[in-house]
Amino acid sequence: MTLAVTGGAAAFSDKEKLRLRGGNSMCSGRVEVWHRDSWGTVCDDSWSLAEAEVVCQQLGCGHALEALQDAAFGPGNGSIWLDEVQCRGRESSLWNCAAGPWGQSDCKHEEDAGVRCSGEWRTR
Template sequence: MSVCDAVFDQQDAEVVCRELDCGAPLQVLGAAAFDKGDTQMWTQEIQCRGNESQIHLCPTSFRFTPKYNCSNKNSIGLLCTDLVNVRLVGGHSRCAGRVEVLHRGQWGTVCGFGWDLVDAAVVCRELNCGEPVDALTDVEAGPGSGPIWISNAECTGSESTLKKCGSTTCDFKGVCHGKSAGVICSGNLKLNL
């Protein structure tokens, strides 16, 4: 479903970027920025307050006046900041530590249950930290705080981000508390000879 640019504002953009877990809105663009597509046009005016977690939770107005000429050539495009969604905490460098992920604006941990070098390789690549040296679990990485956003990560090793790996994503308090995943990456060392 496409959204008409005539009724899309900053609050709506904030909700869409948040829902996609892509940071804050940078720029609202017209349809010319992306493929117009041939999807159906949303015919109601979206009136987000900006704090909703998903766009379908925003109030809408059924008074869509004829002054808004809304067709696919008027659909909205949006550029978000593409927020960093993974970080390493408590290590000796920026390329070592407990793995934390950002989900819906809150940092949380990754369960160490089933965590291995394949999963660690994806995190090292995402952070531009070279190759994995070790995949850490509970004791080495230390306990995390906040929700457990990912448990039982199932990366194949080819993913560009941890969020693209298969996993169970919910708060598994019983099994995972105190078993946070961590990594030690080689870092991107460059030698000039």
């Protein structure tokens, strides 16, 4: 993991601010994002194959096979950072998709979003 130091604080690249947890491979699991120095989850409201496609491509995991809802990979913990994420499916990063304000969600962790991607983990 490469860290860039900006203003005395370590900054992650967009790819390093996104991870999957709870799946049976590096390319499936609950979607988690890094924000305000902690990992949190993404609510499944509006979650579809378009959003899953962006996550899979951003992580170098091929194409989205499934966009899972209802904490299919188990509930996360910490903050629910994103809600109402809406992608077209061609964005280079989840951060380029429309979404509600960071940290403002009406969800519980039983609504954490997940993905199952076609490929195995590979670097771009």
